[in-house]
Amino acid sequence: MFVSQAWPGLWRMVALALVLLVSLGVTQPVLAQADPEREAATAVGGVSPDTWRQVRSGETDANYRDTRFDTNYNLINASGEAWRQLRNRWVSPFGLIAIGGMLAMIAVFYVIVGRKELSAPRTGRKLPRWPLMVRSLHWTVATLFIVLALTGLNLLYGKFVFRPLLGDAVWGGMISASKIAHNYLGPLFGILLIVLLARLLKHNWPRKHDLEWFKKGGGMVGKAHVDAGEKLWFWLLATVGLAVIISGLVLDFPNYGQSRDTMQWANIIHGIGALGLTAVALGHIYIGTIGSEGSLEGMTTGYVDETWAKDHHNLWYEEVKDQAIGEETLASDEPTTDETAGRST
Numbered sequence: 468m469f470v471s472q473a474w475p476g477l478w479r480m481v482a483l484a485l486v487l488l489v490s491l492g493v494t495q496p497v498l499a500q501a502d503p504e505r506e507a508a509t510a511v512g513g514v515s516p517d518t519w520r521q522v523r524s525g526e527t528d529a530n531y532r533d534t535r536f537d538t539n540y541n542l543i544n545a546s547g548e549a550w551r552q553l554r555n556r557w558v559s560p561f562g563l564i565a566i567g568g569m570l571a572m573i574a575v576f577y578v579i580v581g582r583k584e585l586s587a588p589r590t591g592r593k594l595p596r597w598p599l600m601v602r603s604l605h606w607t608v609a610t611l612f613i614v615l616a617l618t619g620l621n622l623l624y625g626k627f628v629f630r631p632l633l634g635d636a637v638w639g640g641m642i643s644a645s646k647i648a649h650n651y652l653g654p655l656f657g658i659l660l661i662v663l664l665a666r667l668l669k670h671n672w673p674r675k676h677d678l679e680w681f682k683k684g685g686g687m688v689g690k691a692h693v694d695a696g697e698k699l700w701f702w703l704l705a706t707v708g709l710a711v712i713i714s715g716l717v718l719d720f721p722n723y724g725q726s727r728d729t730m731q732w733a734n735i736i737h738g739i740g741a742l743g744l745t746a747v748a749l750g751h752i753y754i755g756t757i758g759s760e761g762s763l764e765g766m767t768t769g770y771v772d773e774t775w776a777k778d779h780h781n782l783w784y785e786e787v788k789d790q791a792i793g794e795e796t797l798a799s800d801e802p803t804t805d806e807t808a809g810r811s812t
């Protein structure tokens with residue numbers, strides 16, 4: 468009896484000691500880094516306006532080393548200051564405006580226009596839209612995108628929100644975890660997004676009727692029957708998305724001899740592209756969920772109702788209407804999805 472009561476207490480002590488030991492290991496280097504006195508002592512030792520003038524005027528050599536190079540190995544990069552200004556004064560506010568603006572627009576749109584309902588009751592007959600392969604790729608890419616967006620936002624804005632809120636030690640752990648997750652998941656996202664885009668390329672090839680969709684304002688307002696919204700999203704991912712992936716790889720692998728200037732430009736392109744995509748992704752997520760009735764089930768079950776197909780992709784509906792399957796048949800045995808599934812016409 469005595470032993471069984473003493474053991475839980477002992478284990479609690481051991482567990483506590485372990486937690487303390489681990490947290491000491493994690494927080495000490497972080498606190499050391501966060502000590503401004505120590506940072507200043509090991510970083511730039513008193514850079515005078517004169518030194519800056521010297522660097523800017525090009526009196527120093529091309530690798531930006533100042534005249535004190537021989538003694539204390541300071542590196543000064545005038546374009547680094549230009550990059551810092553660009554990042555802090557333009558990229559950061561742009562992100563807040565784009566993402567905050569998009570959230571506000573979606574909220575106002577939802578309140579004023581509301582959810583786009585189906586124009587007629589469901590027929591109960593289903594059309595195969597997205598095969599399992601596309602659905603698996605879509606949800607993996609979407610999950611990775613959301614993790615990258617959250618960790619990326621933390622890298623840019625987290626210190627203003629979480630550092631004062633949680634303190635240096637927790638913030639230190641949080642930001643290093645964000646950085647590691649972002650750096651390692653980025654290339655995986657890049658590869659999978661390219662595979663997804665390659666798989667969807669032939670369905671998204673621009674056609675003449677896509678122009679009509681633009682003229683009708685995108686099919687969210689009124690009775691517009693040609694719907695090419697996903698095509699726009701596709702091509703945004705195929706252009707801006709690719710730029711974000713390439714610039715991300717330039718930043719992720721600095722060991723290929725790229726210059727500081729290249730890294731700075733990669734950072735600016737990566738920031739603007741990723742923040743812009745995050746803003747548009749919010750629109751995509753809105754339309755895919757609460758914004759339009761019946762869209763999400765295509766990407767979850769693989770099938771859409773005939774009424775949805777007629778409303779959103781009338782040309783695609785004309786091509787595939789013969790393949791409609793009754794709900795009961797679908798529940799009893801799963802037919803294979805066809806090549807024409809997933810077309811954005």
Ligand code: HEM
Binds near residue numbers: 748
């Ligand atoms: C939770 C978040 C998301 C939801 C609920 C969602 C929902 C959907 C839905 C319902 C569709 C099918 C539309 C249709 O059948 O016409 C779709 C298509 C698609 N989504 Fe998402 N999505 C999300 C996030 C993302 C993200 C983050 C990406 C990319 C980074 C993405 C990329 C795509 C692509 C490429 C398509 C296919 C467009 C086409 O070729 O027609 N989605 N999504």
